[in-house]
Amino acid sequence: MKADWIAVDWGTTHLRAFAMGPEGLRAEAASDAGMASLSRDGFEPALIRLIASWLGPGVTPVLACGMVGSRQGWFEAPYRSVPCTPLEQGALVRVPVRDPRITLQIAPGLKQSAPADVMRGEETQIAGALTLHPGFDGVICLPGTHSKWARISAGEVVGFQTFLTGEMFALLADHSVLRHGLADGWDEPAFDAGLAEGRNRPERLLAQLFRLRAEGLIATLPGAAARSRLSGLLIGAELAAARAWWLGLPVLLIGSDRLTALYARALSAEAADTRALSATDCTIAGLALAAGALSKAAE
């Protein structure tokens, strides 16, 4: 099996590659060779190891997005400034490679000057979502380590805002005093209670967090309930602060099934309309758009 072209999603902690043909996805592969684990010289070997079996006798175009294009990545693809289309023909940055079997282009991220904000990788998912939902006007939410909310109008990202929600969860669960009281497992009522508390009193987050610890000590809050409530508290605080983004607008959610389901449920009472898309589908669709533009340019 050879690829006509290869889509690559290359983040801080992961590397995922997709072998593409005219009919769509042919194969996929992944490794933990994320940006953070590689020196500058390590990117090309890590990529070739993953995709070598897909390379034919000719030259295979590789299109990548994510932190691979950051200053600490393989090759810096300077941010484009919003308002702008999420991904534009000709905007991808051509990266010199040693292996003659591939060419490589990296999608640039987006930046916003006031309030300052940046994204890398999500712009490609947004572009993909807009090919899957042409003419979409509303807000796109990409929950995750750094959750993004982007206002979309007339095919452009008008503005966006990032929340440290997922990273905060990991910091608290892995490194804080709360870790002593958390356990795996899912407790839906505890999540809902946390969500309500976080949404209603987001300004009390620093106190709500310590209360989780105190309830574990003196009220024997079970570890799974504490973990689920922590998740609810943080997502609730994000939704409260992002209210101006989603209120009364249709919301497209892009992410893992699990996270988009949580956000959809939390938003369903108040957002005009929510729909969820898979992050992988959107990444591939976004890079396919750029690849299509490439092949048109080659015609």
Place this chain on the structure above:
Amino acid sequence: MKADWIAVDWGTTHLRAFAMGPEGLRAEAASDAGMASLSRDGFEPALIRLIASWLGPGVTPVLACGMVGSRQGWFEAPYRSVPCTPLEQGALVRVPVRDPRITLQIAPGLKQSAPADVMRGEETQIAGALTLHPGFDGVICLPGTHSKWARISAGEVVGFQTFLTGEMFALLADHSVLRHGLADGWDEPAFDAGLAEGRNRPERLLAQLFRLRAEGLIATLPGAAARSRLSGLLIGAELAAARAWWLGLPVLLIGSDRLTALYARALSAEAADTRALSATDCTIAGLALAAGALSKAAE
């Protein structure tokens, strides 16, 4: 130099001992043998190593407060429930020791059932503050890793609330994506800007935090300014959420010179009156109160 009795402040990461005579403090010593670094059998040797030179031919009473009395500490001193005096004669827990030269008593912490909250060590500082300011009626704030706000009336702790402020700062500065953009140094205007932002929009904390990173990337926010603003954001969010505690009341601040000065400045515009006390002075005064009760009991 021998001690009549010994005051011990034993927290998660530190052990501090004070040799006391009738005239007050005679000597002090410290080590990093905090609770977290010790197994149950390690406490007594760690204490004796630090205080051996102060022990005379008789039996020297040792009075300790802090996490040493937690379930993970040397010996559990069960929480007392508020409302109650911060530290009470007869409430200290006698701990069996092997060394015949000392007796050991540990001050119990305080708990509050709704909203759930706990303190260990701060109750002793509060007791000390009340001996230094008899009849104080207002709120005592103890900024730090887990900042505490306690309402004091008629010599009792009526209620209290803990904020994860200091620990959150350490988590973000040491473990989060923000660490790449922080540097040592103090930038007062940046702290003030963060303080105002945190106080005015505490519900936006998760977004304000990511903005620090984005400004570092695209607006070249200097590292010292980013670190100072982070400190301001978190303290501002705490003050906003603690507003019901301090509004219009006199505030006694107990902590390091640096932290109490920051909180005093932040509160001065709105709290009725703020005064700062050294945490060490308060700890010693609190344990001295208990020691005085002991010696009266021995008469």
